[in-house]
Structure formats: structure tokens, C-alpha cells
Amino acid sequence: MPASPRMVLVMFLLGMAAGAADGRRRLVSSSPDEPCKRMTLYYHDILYNGVNNTANATAAPVTKPAALSTAFKPNGTYFGMLVVFDDPVTEGKALPAAAGEEPAARAQGFYFYDKKETFNAWLCFSIVFNSTACKGTLNLMGADLMDEETRDLSVVGGTGDFFMARGVATIRTDATEGYFYFRLQMDIKLYECYV
Numbered sequence: 001m002p003a004s005p006r007m008v009l010v011m012f013l014l015g016m017a018a019g020a021a022d023g024r025r026r027l028v029s030s031s032p033d034e035p036c037k038r039m040t041l042y043y044h045d046i047l048y049n050g051v052n053n054t055a056n057a058t059a060a061p062v063t064k065p066a067a068l069s070t071a072f073k074p075n076g077t078y079f080g081m082l083v084v085f086d087d088p089v090t091e092g093k094a095l096p097a098a099a100g101e102e103p104a105a106r107a108q109g110f111y112f113y114d115k116k117e118t119f120n121a122w123l124c125f126s127i128v129f130n131s132t133a134c135k136g137t138l139n140l141m142g143a144d145l146m147d148e149e150t151r152d153l154s155v156v157g158g159t160g161d162f163f164m165a166r167g168v169a170t171i172r173t174d175a176t177e178g179y180f181y182f183r184l185q186m187d188i189k190l191y192e193c194y195v
């Protein structure tokens with residue numbers, strides 16, 4: 001059934017309002033090779049070890065792994081464990097305290113281990129920027145298939161300088177120290193931006 005003229009007008013006005021949201025102009029990339037914005041950031045996760053890293057820890061498990069996590073792998077896969085974090089995000093590889101500077105942003109959210117046979121996690125977090133260079137958030141979510149060299153997380157939105165952003169964050173594990181520290185390199189490409 002064809003849309004009525006009134007319905008067409010309402011849809012047009014809603015589209016115009018969304019396109020001019022917050023007085024910004026919408027940019028959509030015409031090619032996967034040409035995002036409207038790109039950046040590389042490093043995410044540092046320091047998991048609380050329950051003993052001696054209280055001052056430095058930026059992440060803490062809020063559940064214990066399920067007993068099922070040892071059914072397939074003797075040392076466990078952390079299956080069922082949920083971790084909440086407030087991690088520093090930097091433009092370079094060094095931890096902010098080691099470099100004597102403030103982080104470029106904070107990654108705030110959670111991940112949980114969701115595969116019983118091997119290490120695998122699902123992440124949901126916001127990168128919170130609050131500096132003179134950038135203000136606002138980028139919101140990311142998706143599966144972290146840890147056996148893969150690189151993994152893609154969806155950029156599902158943002159606020160402030162990243163208002164309504166859409167894109168992909170390709171992550172790779174850049175460094176680890178046992179089970180209690182890892183650094184992810186995030187190559188972020190935004191294909192929908194408002195300026």
C-alpha cells in the first residue's frame with residue numbers, strides 16, 4: 001500500500017531533523033578505505049589480582065568463573081566470569097603513570113568470558129574523552145575472539161565530538177603480563193561522523 005502524502009512529509013521532516021541533529025552536518029564515508037575519522041589508541045587493563053595490586057588495578061572480577069570452565073581445559077577458561085573496568089586509554093604504548101602524563105581517555109564498561117572450551121570474551125564499553133583535544137564518548141561492543149590475531153568491535157554511537165559516530169575498532173593484543181595485565185591496540189575507523 002503506498003504511503004500517504006502526510007506520512008511522506010512526516011518521514012521527510014524526521015529525516016531532516018536527524019540529519020541536522022545538534023546543528024551538525026552528517027558525513028558518511030563512500031569507501032571502506034576512506035573513513036571520515038581514524039585514530040589509534042591503546043587500552044590498558046590491569047586486573048585486580050586479589051593480593052598486592054590494589055593501588056594499580058583498573059579492573060575487577062565481579063563474579064567467579066563457572067565450575068564448567070575447567071571441564072574442557074584443566075587450568076580453566078574463566079567461562080562465566082564478569083569483569084568491570086575503568087581502564088586508561090593512551091595514544092602511545094606506555095602506561096600514563098610510566099610516561100608521567102594523563103591518559104587520552106578512559107575505557108569504562110565490562111567484559112565477560114563466554115566460551116567454555118577456550119578464552120573468548122564479549123566487551124561493551126565507552127571510551128570517555130575529557131581533554132582539550134576531545135570531549136565526549138565512543139561506544140564499542142562485540143566479541144573478542146582471543147584466538148584471532150585481530151578482531152573487530154562495532155562502534156555503535158557516541159556523544160560530544162563523536163556525536164552519533166558509527167564505525168569499526170580493529171583490536172589486537174599488543175602486550176600481556178600473565179593473566180593480570182594486557183594492552184590492546186585499537187585502530188578505530190569511523191564511517192559516519194557529524195561535524
